[in-house]
Each structure stands twice: as C-alpha cells, then as structure tokens.
Amino acid sequence: MKVDMRQFLESFFDEASEHIENMEAALLQLESTPDDTELLNTIFRAAHSIKGASSTFGVHGVGEFTHVLESLLDRMRDGEIQVTSETTEVLLASVDVLSGLLSAARDGTAEPTNTAEVVARLEEINGGKSSHASGDDDQPAEAAAEPSSGVYDVLFRPSSHFFHLGLDPLLLLRDLEECGTVSEMKLDWSQLPSIAEMDPESSYLAWTLTLQSDRDESELQDVFMFVDDETTVEFNKPEPPAAEEPVADEQEETTAIAKADGKAPAAKASGTLQRESVRVNGERLDSMINQIGELVIGISMVEQEWAEISGGTDSAAIVQLSKIVRDLQEQSLSLRMVPVAATFQKMARIVRDLSNRLGKKINFEVSGEETELDKTVVDQIGDPLIHMIRNSVDHGIETPEKRVAAGKPAEGHISVRAYHQGGNIFIELKDDGKGMDLDRIRQKAIDRGIVHKDDKLSQQEICELVFHAGLSTAEQVTDVSGRGVGMDVVRRNIEELKGSVTLNSQPGIGTTVTVRLPLTLAILDGLLISLGSEVYVIPLLSVVESFRPRKNEVKRLANNMDVVQVRGEVVPILHLHSILNITEAQSDPCQGLLVIVEDHDTKFALLVDDLIGQQQAVIKNLEANFRKVNGIAGATILGDGRVALILDIVSLKSLTR
C-alpha cells in the first residue's frame, strides 16, 4: 500500500501555522507584560512542537532554525535572559522567518533571505552559547532550574495500523533519543502473531526504554503529537520526585489561578477552543451547506404543495420538519464562521512594527475579537483592514513631539472594535491622531474635477471624497503608504463583500472608519417584488421604504427622467421594466409601487408592479455555470422551484447611464 504523505504534511503545516500564530500573539502580549512566564511557556511549547514535528516530517530547515530559537527561549524561561524590547524584536523576526521557511517548504516559495542574520542575532543574545550542552557546567542555578530532570520509563506501543498512517516508529524513537540519553531499550515482540496470521502491513511491536532527560514530560509527549489515539505512549517516573517539588508546583498553580481571574483567560479559552476544533476541507463544507440550502428550498416546496392539496390546514409533521430544517440551516451556516481574532492580531503586529519604524508611540487596543464572520469574509477583509491601519499609523497618529505640542498625550491611541448590530457585523477603526486635512482634500478634489468649487459639502461628504480613485492624502509618499493602493480599492473590496465603509474625521481629534459587513455571503434577506410575470429579489438591506405615489408627487424632468418627491426630497425613479427589458410591466408609477433603495448616500426609487413579501434567499451566483450579468447580483430558488434573480442595486444604477 502506498500512503499519500501529503495529507499528513498538510496537517503538519496547518498545525505549524497555528503554532506560529500563537507564538506571535503571545510575543505581542509579552511585550507589555514581560514578567508573564506563562506566555514564555506558550511560546516555547509552540516552538518546540514545530521543531519536533518538522524533524518527523523531514522539513529540516525549519527544525534547525527552531532549535536555535528554542535554546534561547529555554534560557529566557529559566530567567537567565531577560525579556527586553530587543529580544522581543528578534523573536518576532524569528516568527517571520519561521513562517517564511514553512511556506517555502509548503509551496516552494523562496526562503526568507534574512534567516542567517536572524540566527546570528539569536545566537548573539544567547551569548554565543547556541546549544544546550554547554549550559550544564554553567551555574548551579541552572541545575536548580531543572527540577523536572529525571529518568523516565517510556512505553511506546504503536497501534496496529500505525504504518497505514504513514508513520515510522523508528523516527519517533530517534526523536526521543535526541531529547536525552537512552540507557536501555527493549523490544517487546510478545504481540507478534505466527507468520501465517501476520499481516505484513500491521504493526505488532512495542518498545520500552529508559530515558534520562532534562525536559519535562509534556515536552517529551510532544514527540508523539502526531500519532493516532490508539497508540499507547506512557511516561513513568520510577523514582518519587524530590521533596521540595510539590511546593513549587503548588505555588505555580496559585499564580496560574490568580492570573486566570485577571486577563489571561481570554487567550487560554481561545487556545482550548482551537484544540477542540475539527479541520474540514472547505469544499466539502460548502457542498454540505449548499445541500442544506436545497433542503430548505425543498421543504418550502413541500409546504406549498401541501397547502394546495389540503386547502389550508396545517400539517403538524410538516411544521415540525420545517423547523428542524431551518435550524439545521442556521447551524450549517455557523460552521463557516470564524472569529476575526487572527486578523486583529495581524493588525497588532503591524501597528507595533510600523510605530517602531516611524518613531511613534501607539497604544493599540482591540475588542470584540471573538466576533465571528463568514470565513470568506474574514479572508477578504484582512487586506482592506490592514491598509486602513497602516493609514492610521502612518498619516493619522502624529509623532510624540507633535502630539505633546498639540496638548495631547505623547502616546497615540488606536482601537479596533468588532461588534454585531442588526444582522450585520461592524468593524470600527478609531485613532486619536490629527485627522484629515479637510481643506486639502476639498482643494484636491476640486483640482481633479471631482467636485465643483461652488459645491457645498458637509464635513462627512468631504471625508468620503478620499474613497475616490486618485485622491491620496499622504503629504509625502513614504515606504509605508503610496503603494498604489488607495482607499478606493479598499471601498471596492468591501463592497464586493456586500458591505460598506464610512469614514469620519475631525481635524485634531482623530479619524474613525466603520466597516459594515454581512454575517454571511450565503444568505440574504430579500424583498420579493413582481415585475410583469417575473419575480425579482431586492436585498432588504438597501430598501428604505415603499409606497404608491400620488400623481402630484411624480414629475418628469426635461431629460425624460422621472423623479418623485418624498417628504421634500427629490428622488430619481428607475423604470426597472425598461432597464431589465421586461414587457407588460407597469410603467406608470402611480399604478405600481415605488421601492426606495439606498446605495451609500444616494437614494433612488425602483418602479415595480407589486410587492410579494420578504424572504430569506439562499444566494446562488450566476458565475457558477454562466457569467456575471450587469445589474444582477445572483439568483435564488423560490418556494415553487423556479429561479428568481437578485438585483444588484449598485450596478443597476450604472445600467441607466
């Protein structure tokens, strides 16, 4: 049997990148709380796990690098080397190198160029002592710091299908050997069946060995982290531990509990959550969610048919079934939801690196990082958010001197907050920097011909001008900004996610950017309307109101454009039937209905024949089997099984031009 190693490698890489994320998060935390030994332990464990697994899987560059990193971390853990901004800096750089090495091994991308440099810096901090071995004759303190050093009796019995998993007991034993000195090793072949009964692809052997090691048990256990559940791995300490040890243990426990009351639990809780999660192939998940979507459509078809057959009496069974199906759908959609924490962490890293580089002091605050969003949305919102946080650090927050001169604290403040509100997720980015120079933006917009110099613009409207292509407000192009990506791209990216972004800036006080995102891209609340014999869906989010206008409220302007007056406001009317080429639909607004929709701050009225009702629509994109159609955001399947098109408010408007 040939075993495909790739899937194991995949899971190794996935886990390694999770470890790297944890390391980075802990390092960033460590900077503000350098005395937190638990954080150091977390970092060490992560590095150690990567090292162990990478040698198992033969990703040697990673193994060698983590070895150097680990030696330093070990000494930091023992308190021999203090946590300073310099060490944190180097460690963060190491995390980058590590992640670079891993992606090089995974995707064949170029290896990070600064590996040797970072290794040199790590070794320099480590005082030239790059390996454990030299540490032994160092100080008595070192010996005392190794209470866990001892002799273990190790039993290792691979499960019968061990080889089928692509694992090799020898590699693991060798790894174990590297962790200390093996004084005795015995092969236990008592389980070996007679030749006739033997399956050559099964494993029947077990090993017992005596290992002397200065590492604690959990570290040794890490060697076996990739084995399956049925494999037996036991560590026993033959001698009772030294007398003073329990005391130390107790102390540690109390501190841990004390911490648990404070700030630490959040990180811990999320750590456990990750461990309990199951990795699923995205495609499989999507196809399951799709099928449950079909089930929902199916059940509404059943409901309708039953209503026709029974003449309106309820069927308890159908009601029950339909409730279950809808719950099931809700749950299936929640499977795609992931917290925004990872993205926020990336932002924290960027704030840290950038502010150091630019000589600014910034206190970065994050809240609501547990807020969950559709995986697709989280993946795609990262870049826009990072772009905006760069802006805040680069253009928003002033240098400490300038801040003090302006009567503000020297340390700037940036906060990111995620929260739910009314079926949407909001991400708010707030800084207390100098705000945007509204006059300059206005002047620039006039120069570029975007607005006329006589236009009266509100402060808000001027702020929104930065979303126009080609209006960069950076006074000078630094290496941070000026990458040719502007706020217009940010806005477009967000709109592609069916979200919106607003910006408000007050000179001298700061800037707030608010991004609104839908919870999921798979489902939308729709308003069903009829147009001729067709049914269309308007996303409910953009609907403001609907009404039948009176004759005197509708006016035809000179250029054949109809407008309607709504409480003093003049709103243009879009004749949907002519845009969508539908004959036999109502063309007189006073006979049909007007649905007022809003796109950003522009409102317009859609002329429709009638409203049918509100419905949750499972979105099917047309591109799956066809192509993008202007004015149409996608399709959905109605209760009676036919397809209804979902209108795309933004591009509808452009169709009339």
Next chain:
Amino acid sequence: MTITQEQELLEQAAEIAQIAEMTDLSTEGNQFLTFTLQDEEFGIEILRVQEIKGLSRITPIPNMPYYIRGVMNLRGTVVPIIDLRAKFAMPQVDYNQFTVIIVVTIGEKVIGLVVDAVSDVLNVAEENIESAPDLGGQADTTFMTGIAKSGERLITLLNMEDLIGAETISM
C-alpha cells in the same frame, strides 16, 4: 408541463439509456447523443451529457442575446438555458411536448440546451466521421467537429466549447 408529458419524457430518456446500454460501450468513445433541430440532425459526445430533462419554468435574464433563454433550477443548481434553434438562427417554433433540454457539462459548468427532440445514441466508427467542410467563410463551421455518416443519415457533430464557449459563459 403536465405529469403525463413528464412521464413520456422519462420513458424516452429510459429508452435512450437502454439503447446506450445495448450499444457496445467498449468501442473507443465515439458515442454521440443525437437530436434534431428543424429537420437537421446533430450529435454531441455522450460523455458530456449529464441528463435529459423536460422543459420547466425558465427565468429570463435581462439584456441577453436572444438564444440565451434564461436560467432554470436543476435540483438546486441554477443552470443557463441556451436555445439551439435560436443559436443557429433557425426559425422559432413554440416549445411542445417533444421539446427537451439536454443538460451538458462544459468544463466545470453545467448548461442546458433546448432542442426539438432527442433521437438516439449513435456509435460511429472513426472512419465514418469526416472533418467539417471548409466553406471558405460562406458558413461558420468552427463549432463543428465533423460530420458523421450513419447509413443514409448525416449528423453534424458539435464542438461544445466552440459553440457555447467563452463569449456565452465565462470559462
């Protein structure tokens, strides 16, 4: 569409499946599903055909070329429907009980083709397929892979990629 019509179609499809089974499947892949448009016979590779379906409600897509009739719900998948008569600029007729939709796959995409009627499954030996005639710009033959001869019949073999290709669906 009434239930009896649907049934008829299903029987028809079952019959075709039966024919397909009877035909020797081991021959090197030159099997075609043939169908008629007007009085002409056309064939498409059988491996492309996902299923044959009765006509059901088609939702028009605005501002599309005439031959793109709209989209249909195929067990939860939204599938574009292309009228081959319209595509070949043949005179239009009302859809009737024989009108069927042949659901084909082109790459990853699933597309429905409206044809007058399906006729049978044909096994054509390589030597009985002639390459498409070059009519020197008189007629567009790029979407033909060749012409198959079966007894008296001449069947135009269609190349789906070129016929439905990039201009219709983005691939």
